[in-house]
Amino acid sequence: MRILILANVPPGAVGGAEVQALHLARRWAASGHQVTVAGHANQPLVEENxxxxxxxxxxxxxxxxAASYLVSTLGLLWTHRNDVDVIYCRFLKEQAIAASLGKLLFGLKHPLIACPACASIGGEAELIKASRFRKLLTSLFAREINTINTMSSAxxxxxxxxxxxxxxxxxxPNGVVIPPLPDRTCPASSTLKIIFVGRLTHQKxxxxxxKAAHLVRKRNCAFQLNLVGDGPLRQELRSLIEKLDLVNHVFLDGPVSPMEVSDKLLGADLFILxxxxxxxxxxxxEAIAHGLPAIATEVSGSEEIVDASIGWTVPVDDSSALADxxxxxxxxxxxxxRAMGGKSRKKALAQFSADIVAERYEKLFIQLLQRKSIDS
Incomplete structure (x- = not known):
């Protein structure tokens, strides 16, 4: 197949959706498909397929x-109208708008798949609802998008x-690259090592x-919490740590390389999001792929990943429940x-492996192409 992905990918843009798009592109290319990834923030690169x-x-x-992106993307779709079999959009935003308009204006019959990246605040549904063009957008998407992939029930x-x-x-669902794991034979510690990995933003x-860590310390529980990553709230979080007298228990590790993230996950007992x-x-x-149990809030995606066998879920913004x-x-x-972590890794292998996810998309593409052939 010849697959066109409309998305930004690392290193030009770094985020969960962008990383997912790159994972998929590399796996489809490795399977022999011809893959082109086009995005306004991308750094040009040519590899095999x-x-x-x-x-x-x-x-x-x-x-x-936005206007120049639309014009440029329409030009790309027209120029390569005979060189593409399937169009995949990461986000139900400007990429999907441009691809849908391209199909409508140029009479393109390519299967078009769009994947919304977020739910609730900042999610595509909220943005569409708030738009004065809501009816126009939903009508355009309903007409031109063949499949909207919903990675979570939310x-x-x-x-x-x-x-x-x-x-x-x-x-x-989203996928994850499953890393090889060394034998974790290091002795158990009386101080539990807890890790967070991500951007230091309000969203997280x-x-x-x-505040939950402060409550846990008041209950005389021994733990070490490492916050791995950087972001605009770094100084604000540092001040809160100092205010609550947690400087010997909560640590801001700052940004690290992907290899260092893997090492830190391997050295932890529990992941928290x-x-x-x-x-x-x-x-x-990534945490469950590294064999960690997890605590997560009851938000889109996390509820699909974490069940009682591999961790705990708690309400959003509830420091008391999080402390419990x-x-x-x-x-x-x-x-x-660690026994729970073994179940985490098995779940990652069975349901969220990047290879399995890429194959599921390939099967969807084939179904849509077969349907297109029948309709034509």
């Missing part, structure tokens, strides 16, 4: 950038609420986590948590 290209835009304010509910039919929706709910909203968090998938979950985990100890 994979081409990453930048869509030119005028970066003088959001309206002009996103699926939002798409149904927008008026899309169940037949238009698929349910393929780290202020609630630090107190997000206020998500789509399907890659950091959580932390205390329960600390009470189990490292040995029992």
């Amino acid at each position: 994979l081409s990453i290209r930048r869509i030119p835009t005028i970066r003088l304010g959001r309206p002009l950038r 996103i699926r509910s939002e798409m149904l609420d927008l008026g899309f039919t169940p037949e238009k929706l698929s349910n393929i 709910g780290l202020d609630t986590l630090i 107190p997000s206020r909203f998500e789509g399907m968090p890659g950091a959580l998938l 979950a932390l205390q329960n985990a600390i009470g189990l100890g490292s040995i029992k948590l």
Whole structure:
């Protein structure tokens, strides 16, 4: 197949959705498909079966950038109308708008798949609902997009609420590269090692986590919490840690390389993700792939990943419930948590392996191409 992905990917853009797009592109290319990834922030790259290209835009304010992106993407679709079999959009935003308009204006029959990346605040459904062009957008998407992939039940509910039919929706989760794991034979410690990996932003709910850590310390529980990553709230979080007298228990590790992230996950007993909203968090998938049990908030994606066999879920912004979950985990100890972590890794292998996810998309593409052949 010849697959066109409309998405930004690392290193030009770094985020969960962008990383997922690159994972898929590399796996499809490795399977022998011809893959082109086009995005306005991309750094051009050519590999075997994979081409990453930048869509030119005028970066003088959001309206002009959006208009130039639309024009450039329409030009790309027209120029390569005979060189593409399937179009895949990561996000149900400007990429999907451009691809849908291209199909409408040029009479293109290529199967078009779009994948919303987030639910709730900042998610595509909320943005569409808030738009004065809501009816126009939903009508355009319903007409031109063949399948909207909803990676979580929350996103699926939002798409149904927008008026899309169940037949238009698929349910393929995000994937994760499963790393080889060394034998974890290091002795158990009386101080539980807890880790968070991600951006230090309001979305991630780290202020609630630090307040929960304060409650746990007041209960005389021994733990070490490492916050791995960087972001705009770094200084604010540092001040909160100092205010709550947690400087010997909560540590801001700063940004690290992917290899260092893997090493830190391997050295931890428990992963925690107190997000206020998500789509399907890659950091959580990476944690269970490394064999860690997890505590997560009840948000899109996390609820699909974490069940009682591999961790705990708690309400959003509830420091007391988060503290209770932390205390329960600390009470189990490292040995029992490692047993839960073994179940985490098995779940990652069975349901969220990047190879399995890529294959599921390939089967969807083939079904859509067969349907196109019958219809024509």
